[in-house]
Amino acid sequence: MTAERRRRRLRIRGVVQGVGFRPFVYTTATELALAGEVGNDEAGVLVEIEGTAAALDEFADRLRQPPPAATVDSVECTDLAARDDTGFRIVGSIRAGGRTTVPPDAALCDVCAGELRDPGNRRYRHPFINCTGCGPRFTIAAGPPFDRARTSMADFTLCDSCAREYADPADRRFHAQSICCPGCGPVLTYSGAGTGDALADARALLRAGGILAVKGIGGYHLACDGADAAAVSELRRRKGRGDKPFAVMVPNLETAGQIARVNAASAELLTSAAHPIVLLPRRRCPRYDHGTDAAPSDLAEAVAPGSPDIGVMLPYTALHLLLFGLPGDPPGPRVLVMTSGNTGGEPICYDDEDARTRLAGLADARLSHNRRILVPCDDSVLRVVDDIGLPVRRSRGYVPVPIALPMAAPPTLAVGGDVKNTCVVASGRTAWPSQHLGDMDRPATLAAFETAERHLERLTRVTPARVVADAHPGYRSTGWARRHAGQREVRTVQHHHAHIAAVMGEHGLDPAETVLGFAFDGTGWGPDGAIWGGELLVAGYHGFRRLAHLKYVPLAGGDVTVHRPYRMALAHLWASGSGWPENLAPVRACPPAERAVLAHQLRTGLGCVPTSSMGRLFDAVASLAGVRHVVDYEAQAAIELEGSARDVPTGRAVYRFAVLPATEPAVIDPAPVIAAIARDASDAVPAGVIGARFHVAVARLVLELALGHAEITRTVVLAGGVFQNSLLLSTTRALLRDHGFTVRCPQRLPPNDGGLALGQVLAAGAN
Ligand SMILES: [Zn+2]
Numbered sequence: 070m071t072a073e074r075r076r077r078r079l080r081i082r083g084v085v086q087g088v089g090f091r092p093f094v095y096t097t098a099t100e101l102a103l104a105g106e107v108g109n110d111e112a113g114v115l116v117e118i119e120g121t122a123a124a125l126d127e128f129a130d131r132l133r134q135p136p137p138a139a140t141v142d143s144v145e146c147t148d149l150a151a152r153d154d155t156g157f158r159i160v161g162s163i164r165a166g167g168r169t170t171v172p173p174d175a176a177l178c179d180v181c182a183g184e185l186r187d188p189g190n191r192r193y194r195h196p197f198i199n200c201t202g203c204g205p206r207f208t209i210a211a212g213p214p215f216d217r218a219r220t221s222m223a224d225f226t227l228c229d230s231c232a233r234e235y236a237d238p239a240d241r242r243f244h245a246q247s248i249c250c251p252g253c254g255p256v257l258t259y260s261g262a263g264t265g266d267a268l269a270d271a272r273a274l275l276r277a278g279g280i281l282a283v284k285g286i287g288g289y290h291l292a293c294d295g296a297d298a299a300a301v302s303e304l305r306r307r308k309g310r311g312d313k314p315f316a317v318m319v320p321n322l323e324t325a326g327q328i329a330r331v332n333a334a335s336a337e338l339l340t341s342a343a344h345p346i347v348l349l350p351r352r353r354c355p356r357y358d359h360g361t362d363a364a365p366s367d368l369a370e371a372v373a374p375g376s377p378d379i380g381v382m383l384p385y386t387a388l389h390l391l392l393f394g395l396p397g398d399p400p401g402p403r404v405l406v407m408t409s410g411n412t413g414g415e416p417i418c419y420d421d422e423d424a425r426t427r428l429a430g431l432a433d434a435r436l437s438h439n440r441r442i443l444v445p446c447d448d449s450v451l452r453v454v455d456d457i458g459l460p461v462r463r464s465r466g467y468v469p470v471p472i473a474l475p476m477a478a479p480p481t482l483a484v485g486g487d488v489k490n491t492c493v494v495a496s497g498r499t500a501w502p503s504q505h506l507g508d509m510d511r512p513a514t515l516a517a518f519e520t521a522e523r524h525l526e527r528l529t530r531v532t533p534a535r536v537v538a539d540a541h542p543g544y545r546s547t548g549w550a551r552r553h554a555g556q557r558e559v560r561t562v563q564h565h566h567a568h569i570a571a572v573m574g575e576h577g578l579d580p581a582e583t584v585l586g587f588a589f590d591g592t593g594w595g596p597d598g599a600i601w602g603g604e605l606l607v608a609g610y611h612g613f614r615r616l617a618h619l620k621y622v623p624l625a626g627g628d629v630t631v632h633r634p635y636r637m638a639l640a641h642l643w644a645s646g647s648g649w650p651e652n653l654a655p656v657r658a659c660p661p662a663e664r665a666v667l668a669h670q671l672r673t674g675l676g677c678v679p680t681s682s683m684g685r686l687f688d689a690v691a692s693l694a695g696v697r698h699v700v701d702y703e704a705q706a707a708i709e710l711e712g713s714a715r716d717v718p719t720g721r722a723v724y725r726f727a728v729l730p731a732t733e734p735a736v737i738d739p740a741p742v743i744a745a746i747a748r749d750a751s752d753a754v755p756a757g758v759i760g761a762r763f764h765v766a767v768a769r770l771v772l773e774l775a776l777g778h779a780e781i782t783r784t785v786v787l788a789g790g791v792f793q794n795s796l797l798l799s800t801t802r803a804l805l806r807d808h809g810f811t812v813r814c815p816q817r818l819p820p821n822d823g824g825l826a827l828g829q830v831l832a833a834g835a836n
């Protein structure tokens with residue numbers, strides 16, 4: 070007697086397209102002698118499977134160990150009538166209802182890297198080698214589902230050998246949508262003079278100290294030899310870059326370990342499928358030496374002048390590996406500066422025609438190819454805090470992976486904020502954050518925003534019925550939302566409420582939950598017209614109450630003071646009644662004429678806006694400690710203050726904020742902290758010690774406020790760009806946990822304004 074046959078339909082959701090999932094299903098079903106078929110549709114993967122109940126159960130078990138790049142979110146199972154099916158088939162994409170996204174771009178896998186180096190392989194040295202588990206996805210896809218015909222690989226007709234691999238269920242490139250080889254794939258071109266071997270010529274240019282534009286996955290990079298001080302300085306000059314650190318690419322983890330401190334957690338991130346830039350503590354840095362066992366550094370100081378960290382990534386395409394050279398090639402650079410192909414603040418250049426003109430003055434030559442990039446996407450940036458990845462910029466390798474929402478949202482577009490802009494499209498229980506788009510004061514960013522937003526709607530098939538924006542009436546993003554809303558409803562959300570709601574959302578906190586939300590950042594519009602940024606809110610998705618904030622100090626002249634932390638130090642000294650003694654560094658840094666004008670402004674309030682910004686307080690302290698008086702890029706002063714303070718003991722002395730609880734909101738007065746720092750600075754206490762004491766003071770302030778409101782809830786959210794500071798985040802989190810608080814921090818989206826849009830979706834509420 071044969072066992073009774075059954076048939077089931079399995080609907081599998083998650084990251085299951087373009088990751089070798091159908092071949093995996095095929096192989097598994099074939100091994101278990103099951104009949105049926107598998108196909109992609111817009112909701113994910115659909116399997117119909119027929120066989121004995123035992124084999125079907127075994128099949129369901131094996132689905133729990135999918136291929137490495139795949140993530141199964143859910144499997145829905147329906148029983149069907151058996152129909153004596155035989156054989157198992159992969160069918161083309163099924164276009165039905167429902168939604169799925171295209172998978173994110175995945176870095177070159179180890180097997181493909183091995184084939185690249187194997188002279189016996191037919192893809193030896195092929196710059197575009199990829200497989201079902203690796204290669205470009207999001208950046209070459211016109212829309213879902215992820216099929217070759219809907220990608221820029223449709224420009225290339227498969228040769229017979231590739232077609233055979235594509236059709237062979239036993240091949241590891243079975244149904245690999247971007248499959249190609251030297252005979253049928255994209256072709257490299259080099260714009261400069263040389264031997265005609267594009268790669269050899271490009272490597273020669275880099276060796277000679279030239280600047281090379283390289284077409285990558287999500288756009289063009291500008292590359293030069295990271296050990297060549299003259300080349301790095303020239304790249305800085307051409308980009309108009311100032312002191313902002315460049316990221317580097319190194320050929321392997323070993324080289325990464327020679328220029329920076331790499332631990333197990335950062336190594337895991339560096340080698341993950343996303344291959345992001347990871348910010349690592351530098352070795353052999355003139356100002357901060359993190360680690361005494363340093364090998365000689367290959368890094369020119371001009372790569373990241375004065376920065377305690379260095380952004381490092383590993384090669385994520387075959388082309389990158391070939392730039393460093395394979396065995397037998399003349400030695401290439403050991404460290405490559407790899408910076409976005411653009412001039413400061415503009416969106417990354419990705420179109421070949423655009424590259425020809427925009428990069429002409431920046432690069433000495435272009436190494437390009439004829440596979441079109443359909444969607445620009447910058448490199449992602451993370452740092453590692455307490456062995457956990459903290460996103461600073463979520464882009465290539467992560468987008469368009471959706472985030473599950475704790476409650477259903479109507480079809481929504483949230484436009485984010487004006488700096489580090491990203492937008493979010495959401496519907497039901499799902500939200501899709503866009504890639505990093507940039508600062509909205511650039512007209513080109515606004516254009517990139519519109520393109521990205523339309524593409525995200527196409528990809529997700531969501532037609533937003535509601536538009537959500539920041540409550541700041543002067544934000545360009547808010548203005549865009551109002552101009553483009555048409556008949557749709559526009560809602561606005563207070564900046565810091567959105568920051569807190571975003572963190573609640575990514576942790577899936579219940580809609581009924583209330584948290585103590587600390588939102589510390591540089592700038593956010595408050596409903597009282599002040600610039601907020603040192604805020605304790607008791608918040609849920611639906612609203613908030615301001616429990617405490619840093620005491621307002623006058624921000625004189627807005628941007629001028631943001632760029633000159635010594636002015637913020639003088640404002641805080643003035644507000645604390647400490648005076649401006651000549652022996653203090655910020656006082657000396659401020660020219661006497663400017664000092665006179667500033668004093669007048671502070672006295673009269675002329676051209677001043679009150680601010681409770683924690684970011685500006687970090688600026689003031691950095692200047693008081695003598696670390697940095699004028700900044701060249703955002704958060705530079707705070708970053709260098711943190712760098713000087715890492716691993717530095719605080720000694721006995723502590724700084725303490727005064728909390729004036731008589732009012733609600735309570736006012737946190739930094740005056741005692743400022744006065745103590747002024748005393749320490751006068752006594753020539755080292756900057757690192759002042760920095761360390763200040764970080765501890767802020768962490769203790771958070772604890773004190775949390776304890777004071779613990780009767781409301783013991784769940785604390787830490788949000789806002791100030792918490793990108795790893796020393797502050799780590800110290801604060803540890804203190805809170807020691808006192809029994811549950812601490813929620815950003816993990817999937819950046820703490821900075823790049824994470825704002827998700828919070829806007831949630832804070833705008835359900836229908
Ligand atoms: Zn591969």
Ligand SMILES: [Zn+2]
Pocket residue numbers: 227228229230231232249250251252253254
């Ligand atoms: Zn081929």
